[in-house]
Amino acid sequence: SPAPIETDALIIGAGPVGLFQAFQLGLLEISCHIVDALPAAGGQCVALYGHKPIYDIPGTPVTSGRDLAQSLLQQVAPFKPQFHFGEQVSTLARQPDDRLLLTTSAGTAFLAKTVFIAAGVGAFVPKRIAVEGIAQFEGSTLFYHPDSLDRFAGQTVVVNGGDDVALETAIALTALARQVTLVHRRDGFQADEANVAAMRTLVADGKLAFRVGQPSAFDGRLLQITTPDATTVDLPLDALVACLGISPRLGPIADWGFELERKQVPVDTEKYETREPGVFAVGDINTYPGKKKLIVCGFHEATLASWGAAARVFPGKAIPLQYTTTSTRLHELLGVA
Numbered sequence: 001s002p003a004p005i006e007t008d009a010l011i012i013g014a015g016p017v018g019l020f021q022a023f024q025l026g027l028l029e030i031s032c033h034i035v036d037a038l039p040a041a042g043g044q045c046v047a048l049y050g051h052k053p054i055y056d057i058p059g060t061p062v063t064s065g066r067d068l069a070q071s072l073l074q075q076v077a078p079f080k081p082q083f084h085f086g087e088q089v090s091t092l093a094r095q096p097d098d099r100l101l102l103t104t105s106a107g108t109a110f111l112a113k114t115v116f117i118a119a120g121v122g123a124f125v126p127k128r129i130a131v132e133g134i135a136q137f138e139g140s141t142l143f144y145h146p147d148s149l150d151r152f153a154g155q156t157v158v159v160n161g162g163d164d165v166a167l168e169t170a171i172a173l174t175a176l177a178r179q180v181t182l183v184h185r186r187d188g189f190q191a192d193e194a195n196v197a198a199m200r201t202l203v204a205d206g207k208l209a210f211r212v213g214q215p216s217a218f219d220g221r222l223l224q225i226t227t228p229d230a231t232t233v234d235l236p237l238d239a240l241v242a243c244l245g246i247s248p249r250l251g252p253i254a255d256w257g258f259e260l261e262r263k264q265v266p267v268d269t270e271k272y273e274t275r276e277p278g279v280f281a282v283g284d285i286n287t288y289p290g291k292k293k294l295i296v297c298g299f300h301e302a303t304l305a306s307w308g309a310a311a312r313v314f315p316g317k318a319i320p321l322q323y324t325t326t327s328t329r330l331h332e333l334l335g336v337a
Ligand code: FAD
Pocket: 012, 013, 014, 015, 016, 017, 018, 035, 036, 037, 038, 042, 043, 044, 045, 048, 049, 053, 054, 055, 056, 087, 088, 089, 090, 118, 119, 120, 121, 122, 123, 124, 250, 251, 252, 253, 282, 283, 284, 285, 293, 294, 295, 296, 298
């Protein structure tokens, strides 16, 4: 396996707090890598309420989940954090030299002087189809929330799901696949009117098949669905694409020895450090007396955690507090000099 990436700081989670953590570290001249299980930044703000308004970000009377993520990305850009998307951090272990070795589901390894767990309510991963033995087909004939649909050109594809992503996927596939069938557990959708209308038009025109039912067996080529009247239908296919939504899984963090309290990592309120020196926890994932799961609280935690980290990354160095308004050094770092 390739040599681990050495870094001053590794941030687990690119939600709003992980992004602002990277910014605060940048002001203290600590470079970082950020890993997220999702394909893009924003955490809950993008995955759960991208288009909904937020009214309690200081100095920002109104924004949306998606716009807040964009602003945070723009703010942190001068510090060039290195993102690793679509990877879940699975292990964390102290090394003899006191650094922390972390590995991801994609086989990436990091050797970090400091770690920031900004994991929110867990890694967002696609919900799986509940059929025994189906996992073995993942990546060959079964795909969850695929990034690109190109590979399905000319194929017979079944799409399972009833939300906007499922409908948009089925609609897009009709333009390139040989045959597309949408399977949903009921004839009703939790989706935009426009997507539902487009889907119904394609069905009426014979370009898309629609079946009400739930997957009940799959052998890699034949999907059996069970309909509401308890009959079964076999659908032969080249590919099964499932878009059943994404949900957070705390996953491996529960195994890292942090003695979780109600699935949250206890921290102090001076540095937001866990019981493991050099491992900080910020945002929704942490807990302390008075904890509130709000973005503004996560921003404060991230600010103090980066000062805690600076003491480890630059041992013995006195670090003065500088204002972004007036510090020429900070202007240089921010690229506004
Ligand atoms: P998250 O946003 O949860 O991001 C954590 C990220 O870490 C995720 O992207 C996840 O995939 C990743 N991750 C976790 N574990 C791993 C791992 N092992 N490996 C790789 N990646 C991992 N707050 C407000 O302040 N104001 C509001 O108006 C507001 N409205 C809300 C509305 C809704 C509907 C919801 C659900 C929440 C709302 N919140 C609001 C709460 C706010 O969204 C959270 O406090 C905030 O998202 C927490 O940010 P975070 O960065 O700590 O975690």
